[in-house]
Amino acid sequence: MSRLDDAVDGEYFVRTMCHLEPISNSAAFDGWDLEYTQLSNGGFRCVSREVRFGGVQIYTETNNATTHQTGVAWENAFTFIVPGEMREAGRVNGQRWHETVVAFHGAREFSSRVPPMSLRAVSVAQSLALSCWEVARTVDFASRLTRNIRLVGKRESTRMAAGQITELVSLCVERPDVLALAPARAAFTRELLDLLSPFVSDDDESGVPVGDSRRRIQIVRRAREFSLEHIDTPLRVSDVCQAMGISRRTLQYSFELELGINPVAYLRLMRLNGARRDLLFPCPEWQVKDVAARWGFWHWSRFSCEYRAMFGELPSQTLYIARNGGKPQ
Numbered sequence: 001m002s003r004l005d006d007a008v009d010g011e012y013f014v015r016t017m018c019h020l021e022p023i024s025n026s027a028a029f030d031g032w033d034l035e036y037t038q039l040s041n042g043g044f045r046c047v048s049r050e051v052r053f054g055g056v057q058i059y060t061e062t063n064n065a066t067t068h069q070t071g072v073a074w075e076n077a078f079t080f081i082v083p084g085e086m087r088e089a090g091r092v093n094g095q096r097w098h099e100t101v102v103a104f105h106g107a108r109e110f111s112s113r114v115p116p117m118s119l120r121a122v123s124v125a126q127s128l129a130l131s132c133w134e135v136a137r138t139v140d141f142a143s144r145l146t147r148n149i150r151l152v153g154k155r156e157s158t159r160m161a162a163g164q165i166t167e168l169v170s171l172c173v174e175r176p177d178v179l180a181l182a183p184a185r186a187a188f189t190r191e192l193l194d195l196l197s198p199f200v201s202d203d204d205e206s207g208v209p210v211g212d213s214r215r216r217i218q219i220v221r222r223a224r225e226f227s228l229e230h231i232d233t234p235l236r237v238s239d240v241c242q243a244m245g246i247s248r249r250t251l252q253y254s255f256e257l258e259l260g261i262n263p264v265a266y267l268r269l270m271r272l273n274g275a276r277r278d279l280l281f282p283c284p285e286w287q288v289k290d291v292a293a294r295w296g297f298w299h300w301s302r303f304s305c306e307y308r309a310m311f312g313e314l315p316s317q318t319l320y321i322a323r324n325g326g327k328p329q
Contacts, residue, residue, distance in 0.1 A: 010182070011053065011054075012051075012052065012053040012176070012179035012180070012185065013030075013050065013053070014049075014050070014051050014052075014172050014173055014176040014179065015049070015050050016048070016049045016173060017047070017048050017049075017050075018045070018046070018047050018048075019046040019047075019048065020043070020044060020045060021044060022036035022037065022038050022044055022065075022067060023036065025044075025046045025048065025061065028048050028050070028059075028061075029059055029121070030050060031057065031074045031123075032071060032072065032073050032074065033071045034069060034071035035069070035070050035071055036067050036068070036069055037068040038065050038067055039065070039066040039067060039068055039113070040065045040116070042064070042065060044063075044064070045063070045064050045065075046061050046063035046064070046065075047061065047062050048060065048061040048062075049061075049169055049173055051168075051173070051179075053179055053185050053188070053189075054128065054185060055124060055127065055128035056122070056124055056125070056188075056189060056192060057074065057121075057122070057123040058120065058121070058165065058168070058169055058172075058192075059120070059121040059122075059123075060118065060119070060120045060121070061119060061121075062118040063114075063116060063117070064116050065116060066113065066114065066115050066116060067114050068111070068112070068113055069110075069112045069114050070109070070110065070111040071109065071110070072106060072110070073104070073106045073110075073121075073123055074125075075106045075107070076107075076125065076126045076127070077105075077106045077124060077125050077126055078103065078104075078105060078123070078124050078126060078129055078141070078142070078145065079103070079105075079121060079122065079123045080101050080102070080103050080122045080123075080124075080196055080199060081101065081102035081103075081119055081120070081121050082101050082119065082120040082122065082158060082161050082162045082165060083101075083117055083118070083119050083120075083158065083162065084117060084119070084120075084162045084166075085099070085117075086098055086099050086115065086117050087115070087116075087117070088115045089115070090112060090113050090115050090117075091112060092111075092113075092149055092151070093110055093111055093148065093149045095149070097112070097151060099155045099158055100151045100152060100153050100155070100158055101151070101152050101158055101161070101199045102149060102150075102151060103145060103150045103151075103152055103199060103200075104149040105142060105145035105146050106123070108145060108146060108148070110149055118162075120162060120165045120166065120169070122165065122192065122196065124192075124196065126138075128189075128193075129193070132189075132190075132193045132238060133197060133200060133238055134241070134242075134247070134248065137200060137248075138200070141200045152199045153198070157198060157199075161195050161196070161199075164191075164195055165192070165195070167302060168188060168191065168192065168299070171298065178298055183293065183296075184293075184298045187296040187297075187298055188298065190236050190296070193236065193238075194236055194237055194238075194264050195264075197237065197238070197248065198252075215254075216254040216257055217258060219244070219246065219250065219251065220254055220255060220258050222244055223244065223251060223254075223255075223266075224266075224270075226240055226243050226244065227240065227266075227267060228270070235267055237251065237263050237267065240267075251263050268306075269310070271295045271296060271297070272295075272306060272307060272310050272311075274295050275291050275292060275294075275295040275297065275303075275307065275315070276307070276311060276315075276318060278291045278294065278295070279291055279315055279318040279319045279322060280318060280322050282319060282322055282323070287319075288300075288304075288315045288316050288319055291315070291319075304316075
């Protein structure tokens with residue numbers, strides 16, 4: 001079988017397909033060894049999209065039939081199946097599955113009953129996960145997944161992850177040329193790994209901060225100072241944790257208890273603030289897309305929406321005001 005971590009960094013692949021037979025659908029999972037069996041009556045139809053770059057593969061499908069799906073995924077990779085809203089429950093390796101993330105290792109065979117739904121399958125090369133997530137946690141996660149498939153996450157976090165993965169895939173399908181840019185591939189990889197990182201940890205993970213507000217305040221202050229020192233670089237939460245010598249869960253609880261916001265959202269807001277600073281004091285040749293890309297925002301429409309929600313005006317308006325000294329007509 002192919003290995004996901006054999007991919008060359010500059011390579012990328014994007015495609016969209018429509019399947020009218022289960023056998024065509026199962027064959028579309030590049031690098032997987034799958035068999036589909038249709039279990040419900042009616043004509044089969046499924047639309048799939050695949051995006052692959054570096055050590056990452058994202059495959060999405062929306063199907064209208066209940067199927068039995070069995071096989072194995074990429075060798076030496078972690079795979080996360082992220083559902084959208086599920087009108088009925090499915091089953092995976094004997095476990096009831098409903099609106100949670102299915103996580104398994106490429107070495108583990110799976111057998112699942114999948115109802116009509118939309119799902120996103122994200123495979124991450126284990127070597128990439130080891131380099132970006134906490135090594136001890138990643139090794140432990142791999143050990144647990146080789147023993148059994150795991151159902152992780154809650155409905156709200158699963159739905160949020162599903163929406164963000166869909167946005168990322170849509171951008172890559174609409175603008176595949178973006179993946180030719182190394183900074184864009186790096187930004188997408190960081191965003192995806194940060195998005196999946198909470199599903200790697202168990203709810204009972206150690207390292208939760210004690211009830212000492214002074215310690216939490218210090219953690220938030222140090223994280224903010226470190227982020228400001230590297231404001232021109234879109235940081236991963238793991239970068240902050242490694243620099244501070246704390247666990248992701250400790251950082252998460254400190255931010256949520258002190259500010260009511262998770263560190264991923266906080267880092268994103270800092271990048272939005274950095275983009276605004278550049279738009280308020282722009283170089284003569286800069287356009288909005290240049291500034292957005294500089295701060296790691298490659299989905300232009302989402303950047304504009306988030307910027308407007310945050311600052312009450314479009315980024316183009318900020319740039320116009322900075323250059324013309326007044327409100328745009």
